[in-house]
Amino acid sequence: MSERKPLRVAMIGTAFMGRAHSQAWHTAPRFFDLALEPVPAVIVGTSAKRTEEQARMLGWAEASTDWRAVVERDDIDLVDICSPGDTHAEIAIAALESGKHVLCEKPLANSVEEAERMVGAAERAFAMSASIAMCGFSYRQTPALSLARQFIAEGRLGAIRHVRASYLQDWLSDADAPLSWRLDRSKAGSGSLGDIGAHSIDIAQWLTGQAIVEVSATMRTFVADRPMGVAAAGLGGVAIGGAPRGPVTVDDAVAFTATLSGGALGVFEATRMATGRRNANRVEVNGDRGSVAFDFERMNELEYFDGRSVDKRAEGFRRILVTDPTHPYASNWWPTGHGLGYEHLFTHQVVDVVRAVADRAVPSPSFAEALDVQRVLAAVQASSAARSMATTVKRTPE
Amino acid sequence: MSERKPLRVAMIGTAFMGRAHSQAWHTAPRFFDLALEPVPAVIVGTSAKRTEEQARMLGWAEASTDWRAVVERDDIDLVDICSPGDTHAEIAIAALESGKHVLCEKPLANSVEEAERMVGAAERAFAMSASIAMCGFSYRQTPALSLARQFIAEGRLGAIRHVRASYLQDWLSDADAPLSWRLDRSKAGSGSLGDIGAHSIDIAQWLTGQAIVEVSATMRTFVADRPMGVAAAGLGGVAIGGAPRGPVTVDDAVAFTATLSGGALGVFEATRMATGRRNANRVEVNGDRGSVAFDFERMNELEYFDGRSVDKRAEGFRRILVTDPTHPYASNWWPTGHGLGYEHLFTHQVVDVVRAVADRAVPSPSFAEALDVQRVLAAVQASSAARSMATTVKRTPE
Amino acid sequence: MSERKPLRVAMIGTAFMGRAHSQAWHTAPRFFDLALEPVPAVIVGTSAKRTEEQARMLGWAEASTDWRAVVERDDIDLVDICSPGDTHAEIAIAALESGKHVLCEKPLANSVEEAERMVGAAERAFAMSASIAMCGFSYRQTPALSLARQFIAEGRLGAIRHVRASYLQDWLSDADAPLSWRLDRSKAGSGSLGDIGAHSIDIAQWLTGQAIVEVSATMRTFVADRPMGVAAAGLGGVAIGGAPRGPVTVDDAVAFTATLSGGALGVFEATRMATGRRNANRVEVNGDRGSVAFDFERMNELEYFDGRSVDKRAEGFRRILVTDPTHPYASNWWPTGHGLGYEHLFTHQVVDVVRAVADRAVPSPSFAEALDVQRVLAAVQASSAARSMATTVKRTPE
């Protein structure tokens, strides 16, 4: 084990996602048998002082404020991008062109055009240097959702007819919650759509193995302006009475119906104003022979209905505690019944990206899959702008 | 009590709804103090023999196969219409013109035009003879939903931003479940839309006190034909191998987004193919200060989130067992914690209609309110036919 | 059907149980095909005026205040005893000796000695005149619990190791809730033990088919006196400030461990002071191959775990909505997913007693089974009095 080759990581970004990724880089090798040894080498932030502190706190060997220099260093193998969406394309492409592996937070980019360029760079880098490019739709790494996908892939649900996914949060319910970069279109690209709706889209396509081919959408901004002046680092900011207010330039909520390539009917909703729903990332899939349902607020559970049973008396949604050694990712953790938490998604993500690097394999989710989500985001926005007219998701490059 | 005036009832229809209404007419006066004494006088069916049997079984004094004669009889005070939707307009209008009170199952009619004529007849009859005309959106009479409405009306939820309602059943999941009148557009008007989606629409408008003003919809028929030859009386038919198949001419599922008059975003779905969901009539409403959520599969419970609390530590959705004497309808039943069942909605409906008759008051839901649902159904169908284009619900008479 | 022989019923008692039984006698023949036609003939109360009113309200042909006269009348076939426990033995024995069938509320009596005499009378009456004697442990008639019993009898759970049953209510949490006959030992025999614990004992023995052979118990009275002066008819009384207080002479709560005849370990608890638990009649049974769990607050659901599955990934407690035509009692009611309420237990009880009468069969629960519960109640009280010493349940007559 000691002779494992190191995988030297540089992480761009120090906020919420930076903390989650840091924990994952440290934890993964202690619980999973990896062919490479991740080394948390450099953390990159904007403020020198704060980044130094974060390096110490989060366990990175070195701090930097110059991502361009870092992504070109020879002693870096993988660049982990946790900065806002408007920076993804530039950093990822530079890193890939330097022969680095890339793990990039979602959504992949703020536009289809950017995402297409990133996919192009990823394809060239893979061909040239077997560089891996993976996007951080980390909910895929939830054991319960991975199990759901297994069930669907095995045909347990039969033909899929319904996908309903709603991602409900409430941290913007209060009209005086402060402005942050997540409410600024130039930084975030969109609001609830790209921040959380993108997860639902990715989950739906990945679970079912079907593409969303058409959408009819509506977007809504309930609160037009919010207090400024807080260095709001994302979720959970505090309102400040009497502060000047700035405009919210993204959607507070989005809803759309969809057609999937296999004919299923999709119903999607994402909002950060569902009072009382803290992080209810929910999805239900109904096939003609069975169903699954999931809510991230109970992330260790999968509801599963088996409609193929011989004895109808015993039919019912079963609550599977997805913590058994037979379940995805679970055998590396604790005894059955001892659940995992949010951060473990990121640990599993590290496991998956390291395995892809070691195997020189296309990771999942790849940049191409993330582009596919981006195309759906674009179609949602187009449909909403066109009075919800059913809008085909464009799959060919623009 | 013995000197109470009788309210002599004729019921048209003997199937599922006929049984539910019969039980209600018998039960209501034993648990509620009514100003009039309901008398189950005549039951009207199509087959003489079967209707005789039903009269005995369901406790009606007399059986008939001639609804026209019955609705004109002087010894009938109220006509209760439980027959398929294509018969509603003709029977209701005749009954109202004969000065009878009318309770009519939902949806009110199979078209806006029919519904408008029914409302006209109802208005004339009310003016002329104080005849009451009520529509059977009986889920309103669920104590938990009545409580939800109280909370919203009292401002506990604040400004309403989200309504999400899905009505999920699965009795058509099996592609070999038999044809019935509910799958025949000429009888039923529509499929999941009118059968169960209509309930969701009515609940949403009634709970929030807001009208649905615009919809963007999509409808889907997953199974194009089904086995014929079964006198399928509705839900729960049995498939017959090798039987000839006839076309399904209604929707299996429908989904739509909506704008409510107060600005809330609505997301609606109705399907009879959500495998494992037996009768999941669900609704959730989020305001800026609180939320409620309901699922008819747990009809004695209301989930309520109070976001106005002083101590954030104690915030959470509470499961209210809506069986306390302080809850709507509940004080007339059993001690707290001893729940009610499906049939009690109909008993409460009888209570409400009898009270309206006694008080010469406009009942709730009135025919006018039911017409309002019908207009939404029409807009949904129009939007679905127009590639989901956002479609205004027409409120002025056509 | 019209030629069905009548079964003329006299009901003793007009309070909570009287209302529930009345509804059942009226409803059962409208939903179940019974060989006899129940006729609600006479209701017997203590106050002439109030009993007259109850007769009208609850639908009984005649009112009386003289139970002795009524149980001897030739035009009465069945006596339904809903009065307090201290009256059961005298009424039931008189009725049986007059050749009547008897349905008697639980607990069967206030002492083992009384219960033994009742069983003796029942045996003689059955031998003499095929008179039926059934005890009203009506929770057995919950479809979900009947299904649980089927599963256990079929061996789905394997060898039974654990039974845990708790019956939690909270209507006495408030120390100022008023005194009622249920808190008076001379009337009620015991408190939580006989009132609700008796249900748990009966359910445990009936579900598993095993007898409780030994108990170790403790009983507790938390509130020693309560306001008097209210004609408290049972549950849900209202406290009166400043009223004189009288002593509570029964247990507020009881807990005991038990050994069942097959070796299982039982854990039982009954209380009317579990704040927030309205009517949580819960039971869970674990076998070496599976488990069931039930809570009456969700009476239409049974939780079932199948540990015999081939694929461990899919194991989990399933929530069975016990409303399918394949489920006990359910095919006579509504479509799948449309639940029943508390009162339906009593309707099913009427169905069962009428069938026993028609078939001249020993009913379930018989008086002998109810005596068996009484013996456990006695052992619980004896153990509690003897510092919880493990105490054998005496099965041979005293």
Place this chain on the structure above:
Amino acid sequence: MSERKPLRVAMIGTAFMGRAHSQAWHTAPRFFDLALEPVPAVIVGTSAKRTEEQARMLGWAEASTDWRAVVERDDIDLVDICSPGDTHAEIAIAALESGKHVLCEKPLANSVEEAERMVGAAERAFAMSASIAMCGFSYRQTPALSLARQFIAEGRLGAIRHVRASYLQDWLSDADAPLSWRLDRSKAGSGSLGDIGAHSIDIAQWLTGQAIVEVSATMRTFVADRPMGVAAAGLGGVAIGGAPRGPVTVDDAVAFTATLSGGALGVFEATRMATGRRNANRVEVNGDRGSVAFDFERMNELEYFDGRSVDKRAEGFRRILVTDPTHPYASNWWPTGHGLGYEHLFTHQVVDVVRAVADRAVPSPSFAEALDVQRVLAAVQASSAARSMATTVKRTPE
């Protein structure tokens, strides 16, 4: 921050608990602001080779097989004992006598006598060198249970009347699950009682602030012998057909009723044979004004009933997602709604022990509190041996 004094840790034990503690020592300083810097210095096992591997895998600087040498080293500040119960006393006392701080897994010892000696050593060491001695009842560090304790301490529940705690697992349901040290009385002291029942006892006493003063208990071994020959490291072993079988010398299940010092009635059960219950560590506390309920299978949730409300209509158990910054431990982790997992209990435990060391304060749970649990364990065993006779928990030294 860089000038923080190190806290050099030696951990004895490499199995399940060793892995959990390792993760905690690494994680705590990255998420909590600690006054000392934990250094994972030495891991101690029995096999040199395996311990070397574990050191690498689990991130310890050094490996050793000689705990005696390690606990005397000057470069070790804290000894973390994760080995089986029969080793606790000797190691802990030696470490304390060497002036080390000690964190010791639960149960503290295998007998009251051992535990008393440990407390004596702890008291001397605290007086002499401010050495901290803490016991690993880590469920206390669950945010939801910490919140429950706050609510009770604040008087939200009023006077406590009921505590019911059941700890249900099922990894021994299969009669062919292998023998392990946990089934050997000489190693483990007891079975379900000490392994999991001890947690329930500690939780009950700690939550309510009341001591268990009397118990009436029964213990049961359902499977007398099990397959040998597996180096079964604890939970989740695999059965081996045809293997020779050895005796199980501990209890499979235990149940007891209890009296708490404030008069509350306790009902406890612990079993590793509740088929389908994976790790259902449950506790419910009812006071005269409110209640809390918890199940570790949903560790991020606390159920709370507030019976002091003005409006009875809105009363219900609320599901608090204990992930808000206002909740215990939660502000150091993720945004509201993003839950924690099992391992976080151990991280919080590290936080608590490090704070106690830095503050020279008595930690919670202290050895004295753990001795108190040990005394209850002894009383349970004594009562079970004495036919469940109510048995006083001895608080004075034996």
